Amino acid sequence: MRSYVLTVFEQTGEKLLDExxxxxxxxxxxxxxxxRLTDEGYGDHTHRCVTPEAxxxxxxR
Known part of the structure; x- marks a missing residue:
């Protein structure tokens, strides 16, 4: 298993989710x-998901 990071941002740059x-x-x-994005209602927010290698x-966006 590998670890991934999901981050969601508000337009101001504030992190709404970082897990x-x-x-x-x-x-x-x-x-x-x-x-996760759909469940939390963040589909239209700026977001990214990265692998362990970034x-x-x-x-x-």
Missing amino acids: TFTAASDDEAKEIGQK KLILFH
């Missing part, structure tokens, strides 16, 4: 991240 979670693959992490797998 780490584990997944077996980048594809699984992308699904988990998208579900590769972006989810990004919305």
Whole structure:
């Protein structure tokens, strides 16, 4: 399992969500991240999800 970081920002730059979670693959992490964003209502906020190597797998501005 690998650790991924999901971060959501307000337009002011304030962090609304900053959490780490584990997944077996980048594809699984992308699904988990998208579900978390939907569940929290952050789909339209600026967000990113990165791999342990800092590769972006989810990004919305």
